[in-house]
Amino acid sequence: MDTGGHRKRLLERYINHGAEALYEYELVELLLTYLIPRRDTKPLAKRLWNTYGSFSRFFAAPSEELTEEAGITRRGAALISLIRDFGRLCLSEEMAGRHYIRNKNDVHNYLRFTYAHLREEFAVILFLDNQNRVIHPRIISRGTVDHCTVYPSKIFQSAFEVRAAALLLAHNHPGGSPHPSTADIDLTRRIKEAGRLLQVELLDHIIITDSTVISLRASPEWPADS
DSSP states (O other): OOOHHHHHHHHHHHHHHHHGGGHHHHEEEEEHHSSSSSSOHHHHHHHHHHHHHHHHHHHSSSSHHHHSSSOOOOOHHHHHHHHHHHHHHHHHIIIISSBBBOOOHHHHHHHHHHHOOOSSOOOOOOOOOEBEEEEEEEEEOOSSSSSSOOHHHHHHHHHTTTOOOOEEEEEEOOOOOOOOOHHHHHHHHHHHHHHHTTOOOEEEEEOOOOOOEETTTTTTSSOOOO
């Protein structure tokens, strides 16, 4: 195979017609040509796409996984992480006071791209003003791979500090089930009730996994008003 000619054609297709003109694995292949300059990267690109199946999962892959299992150098894995972080920071800028939350997809995309790669359990709060603008995203708890502790008092103390009118709670299940646990549902109920009394509405409790985002508000587990 004429590797140099193939790379040139791939690049020209991207330059002239954009990402939509390439298959998903070809976009990964094009990126790999910058990381692996003198090797046919098509087989590796196909293998990576078969392994991860989406750009969000590929860019969320830990650097050690990419170096050990995919044979990408540490420098190359760092570049992939850097691209992910650029995307995360762009989304953070859009969410943090510059734009309104238009719909649930805005929130879900932001949370998945920003936090799905984390390998320990965490909880994050998005505080909103009365026009549905994100005032400040804040990680309020970090834990182990399967547990973190969230204190409602800490949440509402932070809400008052930033004068939030509403909040969104999210936490992850790294490598686990997207379904809410009994503890998740109980925490949702307690925060929802406290928010009602303190006039800071809990809009949703969202669970993030490697591949999906689940809204408790859209599920039967969402607590009824007391």
